[in-house]
Amino acid sequence: MDTLSDLLRRAGAGDAQVRQLIQRPPWSITYADAPALTVFATLGGQAALRLEDVPSVPPVRLAAGDIALVAHSTRHTISDDLATPPQVLIRDGRKQLLGDPSTHAALEANLAPRTWGDGLPGATTMLRGMFKLRGEAGRRLLAMLPPLVVIPAAPRTGAALDLLAAETTLDEPGQDAVLHRSLDLVLVLALRSWCASLGPADPSWYAALTDPAIGSALDHIHTDPAHHWTVAELAAIAGLSRAAFAARFTQLVGQPPMTYLAGWRMTLAADLLREDAGTTVAAAAQAVGYQDAFAFSVAFKRAKGMSPSRWGRAEAVEAVGEAIR
Template identity: 80%
Template sequence: MDTLSDLLRRAGATDARVRQLIQRPPWSMTYADPPALTVFATFGGPAMLRLEDVPAVPPTRLAAGDIALVAHSARHTISDDLATPPQVLIRGGRKQLLGGSRAQAVMEGRLAPRTWGDGLPGATRVLRGMFQLRGEAGRRLLAMLPPLAVIPAGPRTGAALDLLAGEAARDEPGQDAVLNRSLDLVLVLALRSWCASIGPADPSWYAALTDPSIGTALDQLHTDPARPWTVAELAEVAGMSRAAFAARFARLVGQPPMAYLTDWRMTLAADLLREEAATTVAAAARAVGYQDAFAFSVAFKRAKGVSPSRWGREEDPVAAEAAVR
């Protein structure tokens, strides 16, 4: 499995929800304590996105077909105009209507499954997809992303958005599976487009994934993380000399090959210990390539700050937060 697909799968990024608003201006929605990763897209009409808790990111206008990825934000607002006061506050999965009775009536109108608004000519359609990430793999994915990434409209993302918007208004057998996979497709296409638009230097992780040699080595590490890899073996997989491979890997990934492998193993072990109640420290050690449970425990404590046994007893704060939403 390729590296990005593996990370998305382990982060639980397909555990998704989709909602849409079809509304004439003025309209405004504020989201407090939203999920870790949110996708916004617009279909015609004005839309302004503001991250209220990230002042370094200026308000951003979304054109028709644009996609915005929002991470690291605990409160943000999307509206037709910055001057429009919020009409709806979404907190803990609950909708609180704000403003006068007219605004409340409009924002409460249900047009179809997962779809609200007035649906009248001149309306803006706003699509929102929410990913509830989990565990250390989820944190690792979030660490790769800025608070806001905007992907301009394009033919590939446009086709995926049209499919997602159409399915969001349906309620047929297998609907959750269709929506999860459609939103997953939008996310992957958006990540590809965004990373390609800002060039190979930033973010370095995407340059590493798309590098023919280093990308191949990363894929092998994710496919078989428990294998007793050496730098020489990874260099052979990449088709490079040992020294050239080690230098290129460190430059693109940001850390040496063996340090990356250790970090990834500790990520996998951390999620195993919390998500699988029956997983012992010895079993977690073997699953990520350690035959010696003591050596694993030392490496784990160095990476996570606590012993693996204590880690397994503690509740994941991200999962606990998600459970109440």
Template identity: 70%
Template sequence: MDALSDLLRRSRTSDADVRQLIQRPPWSMTFDEAPPLTVFAALGGPAVLRLDDRPDVAPADLAAGDIALVTQTRRHTISDDLGTAPQVVIRAGHKQLLGASEHHAGLVTTLAPRTYGDGLPGATTVLRGTYEPQGDAGRRLLSTLPPVARIPANPRTGAALDLLSAEAALDEPGQDAVLHRMLDLILVLALREGCAHSGLERPTWYRALSDSAVGAALERIHTEPAHRWTVAELAASAGMSRAAFAARFAELVGQPPLAYLTDWRMTLAADLLRDGSGTTVAAAARAVGYQDAFAFSVAFKRVKGVSPSRWGRETATSAH
């Protein structure tokens, strides 16, 4: 399994949410207590996005078909124009209306399931999908993204957005599962496009995926993280000498092979210990390839700064 697929799979949550607004200007919506990752897309018209709690981040202008991935903010506003005052604040799924009623009537009118607005000719459709990436895998995913990543319109994401917009207005059996998977698809397409063509700073491991030898080694590590990998074994499978492989891996990934392997194993172990299933330190150690719980504990503390037993207690407490 490649590194991006594995990271997305392990950070995935079951409570992704999709909503859309179909509204003529002027319109403006503020989202308070926002989740860690939000996906916005503007269809049929422009929009502008600002992070209200990040004045250091410039507003992002979205043309029709553009996507914005939003992180590192708890409060942001999307509108037709920066000069349009917010008409509604949404917090924990509840709408607080602002100003005179004639200014926000369309924003609260239900057109279809998960769909609001006036739905009139000339309206812009704004899609919003939210994620709560889980655990240390989720943290690693979010750490690769800037506060706002804008991905310009392109044919592949455009087709997916059109389909997501149509599906968001339906209410059929399995609809939540369909929407979740479609939102996953758009997130992956946006990350691909952003890293390949749109100036999004690529994580070191993402750059390595395009290298046949190092990309294959990363795939082996993510497919079998508990295997007792050695640099010599990974180098041999890549058809390279040990020294040449180690140097190339470190150059592209930013870490030596076994350091990357250890960090990824500790990410997996951290999520096992926090998931509430009562996983013991010894069980977590075995799951990520350590037969010796003491050696595992030493490695875990070196990477995470605390012992695995303390990590399990503290993260279980914070989760409740």
């Protein structure tokens, strides 16, 4: 499996929801407790997006067909114009109407499944997809992204958005699966488009994924993280000498090959201990390529700041707390 697909899968990016707004201006919506990764797309009309809790990021305007990826921000406002005061506050999945009561009827109208607004001529059509990322893999994915990325309209992303918009209004057997996969497609195409636009001064992780030599080595690590990889073996896969491979890997990935491998193994082990309360330390160690549970525990504590057994207990308590909430 290729590296980006593996990371998206393990981060749980398929656990998603989709909503659509079809509303004439003026309109403004504030999301008060947004998930870690959100996708906005303006299908018709235009919109303005402001991250309330990341003031260092300037507001942006979205034209028809543009996509915005929002990461790290839990409170942001999207509207027809930056000057429009918030009319809707969404918190805990509930909609609170604000401002002029005469506008409330249109803001409450359900036009179709997962779709609301007035649906009248001149309306802006906007899609919002929400990803609930999980565990250390989710945090690793988020660390690769800036708070806000805007991807200009393009034929490939446009076709994916049209499909997602059409499916959003339906309620047929298997609908959730279709929506999740359609939103996954939009996310991956948006990431590809953004990464292809990066310059030399931008994050280099995408250059590592697309580099034939280093990308191949990364794919092998992600396909079989428990294998006893050595620099020499990975260099042979990349078709480079050990020295040339180590230097190029460090340059593109930002850390040496064995450091990356160790960090990825700890990510996998942390999520394994989190997701399965019955996983023993020895089983987690073996799953990520450690034959010695003690050596694994030392490495895990160095990476995560606590022993694997304590990590598992802490995550179990957190999971119970989330279930109660």
